[in-house]
Amino acid sequence: MSEREKILGRIREVLKAQAPPPGEALSEPDSIRSRQCLPKVGEPFDEQIVLFAQKLAELKADFQIFNSDTEMKQALVSLRDTAGWKRMARHSGPLTDVLCPVLGIPCLLTDQPYDVHDLEAADAGISECDALVAQTGSVLVTNRSAGGRALSVLPPHHVVLARREQLVADLPAAFELLKQKYGEDFPSMISFISGPSRTGDIERILVLGAHGPKKLTIFVLNTNH
Amino acid sequence: MSTFASQFLQDAGRATDNSDQRRFIRTALGNYEIARDRHKGSFQDWQGARQLAAGIKWEAVNHLDKYLEQFVLKLESRGTKVHWASTGLQARETILQIVRKKKAHSIIKSKAMTSEEIHLNDALEKEGLQVVESDLGEFIVQLRHETPYHIVFPCMHLRRGEISALFQRELGSAPTNDPEELTMIARRVLRKKYITADVGITGANFAIADAGMVSITENEGNARLTAALPKTLITLIGIEKILPRLEDLALFLPMLATMGAGQQLTCYNTLYAGPRQPGESDGPEEWHVVLLDNHRTQLLADTEQRDALHCIRCGACLNVCPIFRNVGGHAYGTTYSGPIGSVITPHLRGLQDWKHLSNASSLCGACTETCPVKIDLHHHLLQNRRNAAQEKPAFLERFAYQIFSLLVTKPALWSLAKKMGRAMQPLHKIIQGTPLDPAKSWTQSRELPRLAPESFKDWWRKRR
Numbered sequence: 057m058s059e060r061e062k063i064l065g066r067i068r069e070v071l072k073a074q075a076p077p078p079g080e081a082l083s084e085p086d087s088i089r090s091r092q093c094l095p096k097v098g099e100p101f102d103e104q105i106v107l108f109a110q111k112l113a114e115l116k117a118d119f120q121i122f123n124s125d126t127e128m129k130q131a132l133v134s135l136r137d138t139a140g141w142k143r144m145a146r147h148s149g150p151l152t153d154v155l156c157p158v159l160g161i162p163c164l165l166t167d168q169p170y171d172v173h174d175l176e177a178a179d180a181g182i183s184e185c186d187a188l189v190a191q192t193g194s195v196l197v198t199n200r201s202a203g204g205r206a207l208s209v210l211p212p213h214h215v216v217l218a219r220r221e222q223l224v225a226d227l228p229a230a231f232e233l234l235k236q237k238y239g240e241d242f243p244s245m246i247s248f249i250s251g252p253s254r255t256g257d258i259e260r261i262l263v264l265g266a267h268g269p270k271k272l273t274i275f276v277l278n279t280n281h
Numbered sequence: 282m283s284t285f286a287s288q289f290l291q292d293a294g295r296a297t298d299n300s301d302q303r304r305f306i307r308t309a310l311g312n313y314e315i316a317r318d319r320h321k322g323s324f325q326d327w328q329g330a331r332q333l334a335a336g337i338k339w340e341a342v343n344h345l346d347k348y349l350e351q352f353v354l355k356l357e358s359r360g361t362k363v364h365w366a367s368t369g370l371q372a373r374e375t376i377l378q379i380v381r382k383k384k385a386h387s388i389i390k391s392k393a394m395t396s397e398e399i400h401l402n403d404a405l406e407k408e409g410l411q412v413v414e415s416d417l418g419e420f421i422v423q424l425r426h427e428t429p430y431h432i433v434f435p436c437m438h439l440r441r442g443e444i445s446a447l448f449q450r451e452l453g454s455a456p457t458n459d460p461e462e463l464t465m466i467a468r469r470v471l472r473k474k475y476i477t478a479d480v481g482i483t484g485a486n487f488a489i490a491d492a493g494m495v496s497i498t499e500n501e502g503n504a505r506l507t508a509a510l511p512k513t514l515i516t517l518i519g520i521e522k523i524l525p526r527l528e529d530l531a532l533f534l535p536m537l538a539t540m541g542a543g544q545q546l547t548c549y550n551t552l553y554a555g556p557r558q559p560g561e562s563d564g565p566e567e568w569h570v571v572l573l574d575n576h577r578t579q580l581l582a583d584t585e586q587r588d589a590l591h592c593i594r595c596g597a598c599l600n601v602c603p604i605f606r607n608v609g610g611h612a613y614g615t616t617y618s619g620p621i622g623s624v625i626t627p628h629l630r631g632l633q634d635w636k637h638l639s640n641a642s643s644l645c646g647a648c649t650e651t652c653p654v655k656i657d658l659h660h661h662l663l664q665n666r667r668n669a670a671q672e673k674p675a676f677l678e679r680f681a682y683q684i685f686s687l688l689v690t691k692p693a694l695w696s697l698a699k700k701m702g703r704a705m706q707p708l709h710k711i712i713q714g715t716p717l718d719p720a721k722s723w724t725q726s727r728e729l730p731r732l733a734p735e736s737f738k739d740w741w742r743k744r745r
Contacts, residue, residue, distance in 0.1 A: 059365035060353075063520065063574050067346045070582035075343060078335040078588070078655055086337065090532040093330035095323040095545075111545070169562050172476055172510060192535070192546040204563040205509035209502045209549075227531035235527065242492060244359070244558050245508070247551040248534070253502040254548050257418035257434065258441055258460040260309045266417055266464055267471060268502020268549070 087228045097191045097225040104190035104223055105276075111193025115251030116264060117272040121220075128217070128275055129158045135273065136161065136180075139213060145178035147203025151217040151277070156182055166203040172210075181211035181269075185218050187233055188276070191226035194250040195274060196234075198243035205245045214252070214269040220278045285614060286637035292612040293641070302438070303607055309437055310600050316543025317597075320535075323545065334536055335655035338591035341490070341523045345581065348490035348523045349572070355493020356570060359555030364571045369399035372573050376401065376482070376515055377408055379569050383513050385410060385479035389471075391497070391504035392416040393484025394432055394594060395517045395573055398616045398629070401482075413474045415503035417467050424451045430610040432617060433541050433596035438609060471503070481511035481565065485518040486537065486593070492527040493554060495570065498537060500548040508553060514565035516553075519573050521581075521590040533593065536653045540597035580628040586661050589624050591654040598648035598658055604641050613638065620648035624661040627669075636669035703732050 057065075097104060105121065112119040122128040135141075136159050145164040146152045156163065164174045175181070183202035185195045195216050199205045208214050224230050234246065253268030264270050296302070321327050341348055353363045366372035380388065388410055396402065402423075405412045414423040418435035422428065424447055429435035436444070441458050448454045454466045483504050487496040495516055497504045508514055524533060530550070538544040557564035580590055599605045599619030610618040615626045615635070623638035639662040648658040670678075688695050709729065712718045720729055 059367055059371065063365050063367055063572070063578065064346050064349065066574070066578040067349070067520075067581060070578060071343065071346065073582070073584050075339070075584040075587040077339050077343075079332050086333065086526070087528045087531065089329070089333050090528070093324055093326045093333060093532065094535065096325050114545075166562050172563075176472070176476060194546060199561055199564065204561065205505070206563050209505045209509065227535065228528060231528040231531050242494070242554045244555040244561060244564060245551065245553055246494075247505065247549055248546065250546045250548050250550075252548075254500050255417045255464055256500070256542065257416075257421070257436055258439075258444055258463055260312055260434070260437065261460045263461045263464040265468065266501035266503070267415065267468060267506055 087232075091226065091228050094226060094228070095191055099225075101220070101223065104225055105220075108188060108190040108193055108223060111190070112251070112274065115193050115272075117193070117251045117274060119274045119276070121276045121278050123278050125154060125277070128277055129155055131275060132156070132159060132215075135215070139179065139271075141179040141213075143178050144180045144182060145175050145203075145207055145211060146182040147184075147207060149184040149201075149203075149217075151184055151219070152182055155217060166207045172206065175206055175210050178211045180213040180215055181207045182215045182217065183208050185216050185222065186237065187230050188218055188223045188274070189225075189227060189230050189248070190223055192248070192250055194230075194248045195272075196230050197247050197249060198238075199245040200243040208247070208249065209253070209268045212265065212269055213271040213273070214249075215273045215275065218274065218276050220276055223276075283634045283637070285634050288614055289612060289637055289641070292614070293608040296608045296612050302609070305440070306437065306606060306609065309434075310606060313543050313600055317539060317600075320539040320543060320545050324535075324539075330532060330536060331653055331655050334532055334653055335588075335591065337524065337529050337532070338593075338654050339588070341525050342521060342581070342587060342590045344525075345520065345523060348525055349520060351490040352488050352493055352523060353572075355491075356555070359493065359558065361555050361568045361570055364569060365574075366571055367574045369573070369575050372399050372517065372571050372575070373401060373404040375571055376517070376569075377404060379513065379515060380405070380408070380410060380480055383479060385513070387411040387474065387478045388413070388480045388482060389474050389478035389507050389511060390414050390419075390482045391484070391499065391507045392419050392435070393482065393517055394429075394616060395484055395519050396482065397428060399517075399573065399575065401517070413471065413478075415471050415474070415501075415507060416499070417464060417501060417503075420467055420471065421447065424448075428611070428616070431596060431599060432594055432619075433599075438611070475506045475510045478507075478511045480513045480515060481507035482515045482517065483507055485516055485522055487524045487530065487533060488518055488522045489527050489530070489552070490523055490525050492552075494527065494552040496524075496530060496534075497551050497553070498534065498541075498547045498549070499551075500542070500544075502549055505549055505551055508551070508565070509563060512565055513567045513569070514556070515569045515571065517571045517573060519575075520577055521592075537593055537595050540651070540653045541595040576629045580625060583628070585664055586624065586628070588654075588656050589621070589628075589658075589661060591656055592621050592625075593654060594621075595653060597651045597653065598656075601647040601651045603643055603645065603647070608641070620658045620662070621656070624656075624658055624665065627665050632665065632669050633673055636665060639663075639665035639669070699732075699736060703734070706732055 187196040252272040255266035421436040430438040486498045538547045556568035605619040627635040
């Protein structure tokens with residue numbers, strides 16, 4: 057008998073004896089009940105984007121919203137100049153393809169297999185995302201939508217380019233979106249990123265950039281595509 | 282008394298004598314409580330969330346066979362290799378075989394309490410492999426050859442000065458008392474390790490049955506790097522980590538963050554559905570998931586305490602426990618400390634050896650009240666005491682109660698005992714505190730109350 061059968065056999069045997077369930081049976085689907093328990097998020101876009109910005113400020117991430125491609129390009133250029141980026145990495149996507157070439161610095165593309173040393177040498181990683189979550193200030197990325205597993209975590213500065221319609225209200229909505237978008241064919245990595253990498257391991261004092269990015273910048277394009 | 286019990290008494294005694302250290306831990310946990318309460322307060326219905334979470338974990342644990350099979354089927358369909366291990370030894374052997382086959386030299390690990398439970402690092406090091414813990418706190422305790430002090434905050438017992446001295450000694454770094462600089466020293470050292478490691482090893486926070494995914498929660502990004510860069514990835518998961526549905530995470534992720542570290546959401550909550558898939562540009566070529574039983578099915582058999590398997594290892598019960606706060610994590614001598622550790626360790630490692638932890642409790646119930654999945658922790662401590670006494674009654678305790686029962690059921694004997702007690706009490710001073718003192722465990726730190734010169738019964742009789 058394999059270990060699998062042994063363990064499952066033991067489980068089936070002991071589960072014949074019942075343990076009392078906690079509280080009443082659930083009449084509604086759990087996701088509706090979850091939403092009623094979780095922190096409240098308003099309906100209108102304006103309210104949600106304000107909440108999102110507030111959460112990002114708490115998380116010490118940078119956030120800006122732009123009314124045109126041109127404005128966003130200018131902001132990227134000034135980010136490059138203030139931070140002194142020499143090399144960058146990105147993946148190919150509708151926003152990155154249009155906006156990133158303006159930077160004019162050596163650029164690694166992570167859509168195809170790449171050398172990890174090149175990614176490690178990049179000063180910034182620029183990616184798109186699947187969604188932005190107003191409730192928690194999170195960016196939802198997958199390795200399919202954001203250039204692999206490492207682009208959003210290895211370079212010291214992660215820049216996210218997003219569109220306004222990517223903002224969702226809360227975590228239940230983000231999971232609904234994942235299920236609708238990918239069905240059964242999920243990417244092999246999905247991550248909710250909430251602020252730059254951090255640690256509190258030394259005397260519970262917050263330090264940013266423990267292993268992942270020290271800086272997280274989120275640019276949102278406020279036009280409908 | 283078991284050797285574990287006397288060791289516990291000794292270590293707990295030493296820890297409680299150190300008032301500086303106790304103040305240090307109390308301050309850290311006080312700050313945690315402020316942040317935790319702020320985020321708890323942002324929930325529309327925290328008690329409703331606890332009820333819901335407890336219900337979801339009950340569903341998962343009480344249909345564990347069904348959900349595990351679903352989880353494994355999905356994982357395997359995307360090319361993940363799943364291994365089952367009944368014991369810690371089997372899990373270690375499975376992992377050793379994988380690293381041998383890969384001819385690995387260096388291993389990068391992200392935090393996994395299950396790996397502490399099965400002493401994985403020792404086994405890998407004996408094999409001649411270099412194993413590096415990448416979580417900052419784990420990295421620090423590994424350099425000190427210590428076990429984690431706390432299941433969420435491994436090095437919360439250390440001050441920056443001690444960490445600086447450690448880094449100077451072990452890494453040759455310059456002295457600094459700045460937490461940021463100290464963090465950057467570790468960052469520089471570990472960056473190289475991710476890139477050169479042959480194998481990555483992670484733990485898991487949740488195993489999602491319907492989607493066949495493993496969910497890992499972390500703040501630092503070390504687990505994400507561990508799961509992105511090495512060619513082979515191994516994930517060790519306790520079989521109780523199951524959640525039925527992907528959307529259950531919408532509730533569990535913020536609850537874990539709130540109770541674990543006083544955050545709304547931990548920095549990275551990442552789901553893994555397989556190794557690198559066709560068309561993907563990075564990620565491990567091979568992913569091995571090791572499912573660990575190691576006495577969990579034994580706990581599952583105990584219907585009274587089955588809910589201890591609902592635990593999501595947030596550490597909230599440790600943080601509020603007056604015993605943990607004073608004796609600290611190392612005194613327990615266990616992988617899992619605090620109330621949850623006192624409840625489950627007797628199941629994992631033997632009731633008679635570890636029953637003393639169930640007495641190291643004030644039964645105040647703070648643990649039960651704070652638990653996000655509503656585990657009835659302090660009643661389980663009482664049940665452990667009862668089970669231990671039933672299984673192996675303490676001779677002296679039973680003898681004492683037999684005498685007591687005799688005295689209180691025979692009025693003549695009782696009255697004689699009273700008289701003798703009154704006559705003998707002045708003599709007690711002579712033996713007080715010596716090994717001859719029958720009340721030593723009381724009198725070494727407290728006054729023995731004096732018997733009244735006259736009993737109420739005598740007084741009442743005289744008045745009538």
